[in-house]
Amino acid sequence: MCEFCHKHGEGKKWYLRAENYSEDLLSDVRRRKYIERFLSRPERLRGDLESLEMLDRAPALVRGALVRVLSNRQKRVHYGQVVPIEDLERILGFVNTVVRLPCICRKVTLGREKRYCYGLSISPGGGGFSRILRGLEPGFLAGPDTSGLETMTKEEALQALREHEHEGLCHTVWTFHTPFIGGLCNCDRSDCIAMKATVSHDFPVMFRAEYVARIDPGNCSGCRQCLRVCQFGAIAYSVAEKKSAVDARRCYGCGICRAACSREAISLLDRASVPAGAHLW
Ligand code: SF4
Ligand code: SF4
Secondary structure (H helix, E strand, O other): OOHHHHHHOOOOOHHHOHHHHOHHHHOOHHHHHHHHHHHHOOHHHHHHHHHHHHHHOOOHHHHHHHHHHHHHHHHHHOOEEEOOHHHHHHHHHHOOEEEEEOOHHHHHHOOOOOOOEEEEEOOHHHHHHHHHHHHOOHHHHOOOOOOOOEEEOHHHHHHHHHHHHHOOOEEEEEEOOOOOEEEEEEEOOOOOHHHHHHHHOOOOOEEOOOEEEEEOOOOOOOOOHHHHHOOOOOEEEEOOOOEEEEOOOOOOOOOHHHHHOOOOOEEEEEHHHOOOOOOOO
């Protein structure tokens, strides 16, 4: 279990705890202001990317100390975790409203709108998080060509998330003043600033999933499709055996490889049951 499960999940998966999406948490004025500022100022993320590049050039000791301090701060305000589709389905089982919105990272990195993020609310009739989103200046969030936010049924949202998975995107949940969870994103290494920070700059802003993938060699045809979609370089191919295998030390447990495997050779195991990955977050 990750640190947040112990702190905010009462020993269970913290993102499956309905209280962490509650209106009670959202009624905190500081949290609401943080969400408004976060979503209204995408340009701030460009500065964050530049800071990461500067940090990479710092001496190792300085860098290590800064990363620890800043990453711990990040855990208090805005931190994520990779979540596979079956757990997203469980989340959609208890939230009441799902609103699709443009991804703030892609707005910065691609300069255009891509609707890969989903705001979640637990109260009937739309909830506070959706109200905050609707109250934002539309020019910041949706661009001039698209107005309003897209309310979806939970079935539509699940279908869209499955499609993102087949596009090779990695599902993540995000806090806004931890432990409140406001939304889901669908990330990739080229466009998502959080994934760039965590994977390319070794500056963790999200936990790995509570799972690790395993390939059953008996079902693996060696087609290497899984290897092509893994964004974490966690799959290797053995020419001698003509099979692929997962390196548990690199696996984030996203399940994207599983969706790409036509032989159903890949399953997700509890991270705790895989010694090589059990303590890697
Ligand atoms: S996609 Fe499936 S069958 Fe193909 S190499 Fe990967 S595990 Fe094996
Ligand atoms: S090997 Fe691990 S990190 Fe790579 S796609 Fe599969 S589950 Fe995700």
